[in-house]
Amino acid sequence: MPRMPRIPAYRLHKSSGQARVIIDGRHVYLGLHGSAESREAYARLIAERFTPSVRAKTLPVAVNGFPDLSINELLLRYIEFAERYYVKDGKPTKELVCMKEAMRPLRTLFGELSAQEFGPLKLKAVRQHMIDAGLSRGVINQRVNRIKRILKWGVSEELLPAAVHEGVRTVAGLRFGRSAARETEPVGPVADQWVDAVVLHVAPQVATMIELQRFTGMRPGEVVKMRPCDIDRTNDVWLYEPYDHKNRWRGHRRRIPLGPKAQTLIQPFLNRPGDDFLFSPQEAEGHRNTQRAVHRDPNRKTKIYPCELRAQEARKVQSRSRRSKRPKGQRYTSDSYRRAIAYGIAQANRSHRKAVPAKMEVPSWHPNQLRHSFATRVRKDFGVEAAQVGLGHARTDVVEVYAEKNLELAAKVARLTG
Incomplete structure (x- = not known):
């Protein structure tokens, strides 16, 4: 009912x-x-x-030929649209979450205001609210642009007069060093020594993904989705074409050359059905359990006390409960891959602290920094164009006729480096 x-x-x-x-x-x-x-x-x-x-x-009573909607009412209508529009493979995309985050200060400050009264000064007030909340300049500019898109949509649906969108368009983005917004450090490459330290403390699946990113420069979201059926093994340089990638919605085709080193890395994972993912969290969990059993001391001399047995049993129950509520997925996501690396960093630092003499701690790093390391190395050895092609960045001044030439250049880099 x-x-x-x-x-x-x-x-x-x-x-x-x-x-x-x-x-x-x-x-x-x-x-x-x-x-x-x-x-x-x-x-x-x-x-x-x-x-x-x-x-x-x-709809409320019309004003000047347009419905007299409040900001809250406009946002509700936009959410209904966004929940249908921002969908990929039947699931909501992260953009829907980002849009709702952008709406929050707008709703807090001006939710009851008539949407037709919203203008540049009110948008600047929303932006100042974000600055006061400690958001970075880049994030603020992104969220302000999303608010502009909401108002543009309202105009396209004849819920708002065009003057509302035209007005907020005059609000320029925050410039570097010209505002009180917090600045963030640019993302840079990660040193090989810190990558090597982490590879020793993660499952083989995670270690292989890390090395693949080092050799190919592919995105985290591309490496976690690798399947045998997406890899063309016809030539000496294999081509991996992700079934889904960042710029698919733009109609771009993404092909990632896999050189000898990358081929050697993935060879042990290819013995599976073509549409199965290469890197399985379930297999990684099985490997960890095996390693724990191998490293358990069979020659323990000290007595096992009842309190220790009770603690072991409690941990087993808790572990089973977690597994039943949160089963391992068929593949890693970008987030779970990032968390696996963070776990490896923590384990490496624990090992370094126990070493005699103590070793330097591994700084935090994330998967996207591996792309920067690849770009830095390839740019130095082969030039800017080779780095751009290897990373899969689209260039507005290169027309489709040069696509095969770019692929040949990327294959050459893969043949020599990855």
Whole structure:
């Protein structure tokens, strides 16, 4: 049975003495609180709004030919659109989450404002709210641009006059060194010694993905999705064509050359059905359990006390509970891959602290830094164009006729380095 809509209450606005009701985030004033007129207005409004025969999405009274929507009402309509639009393979994309994060300060500051009254100064106030919250300049610019897109969508749906979007377009992005917004350090390459230290403390699946990124410069989201059926092994340099990648929606084709080193790395993982993923968290978990059993001391001399047995049993129960609630996936995601590297860094540092003499701690790094390491090395040895092609960056000044030439250059780099 469908849930009945919640009827908003008849309320007193203390500072004015007016009766009011809040519907969809908008304050509707009804007249002097307690008067017969205000109660009649309240009853009429509730009857009109919540009678089943009235459409749930009845638009408010039009102003200047456009519906008089509040910011909150506009955002609700946009979310309905975004939940249908930002979908890939039947699942919501991260862009939907990013759009909702951008909406939050807009809703907090101006949720009850008429959307037609929103302009450049109010957008700057939202931006200042983000600055005060400590967000970085890059993130702020991205979120402000998303707000502009919401208003542009409102214009395209004839929910707002074009002047609203034209006005906010005049708000330029924050420039480096020209605002109080926090600046972040640019992402740089990671030193080989820190990568080597982590490879020793992660599962073979994670270690192989790390090395593949080093040799090919592919994105984390591309390496975790590798399948045998996506790899063309016809020539001496194999070609990996991800079934899904960052720029697929733009119609770009992504082909990643795999040289001799990369081929050797993935060879042990190719013995599986063509549409299975090469790197399985389930297999990695099995490897870890095997390693624990191998390293368990069979010649223990000290007595095993009951409290230790109880603690072991409690850990087993807790571990089984976690596994039942959160089973391992068929493949790594970019996030789980990043977390696996973070685990390897923590394990490496634990080992370094125990060493005699103690070794230097491994600094934190993330998978995208491996792309920067690849780009730095290839740019130095083969030039900027080779690095650009290897990374899969599209160039606006290179037309489609040069696509095969670029692939040959990338294959040459792979043949010599990866």
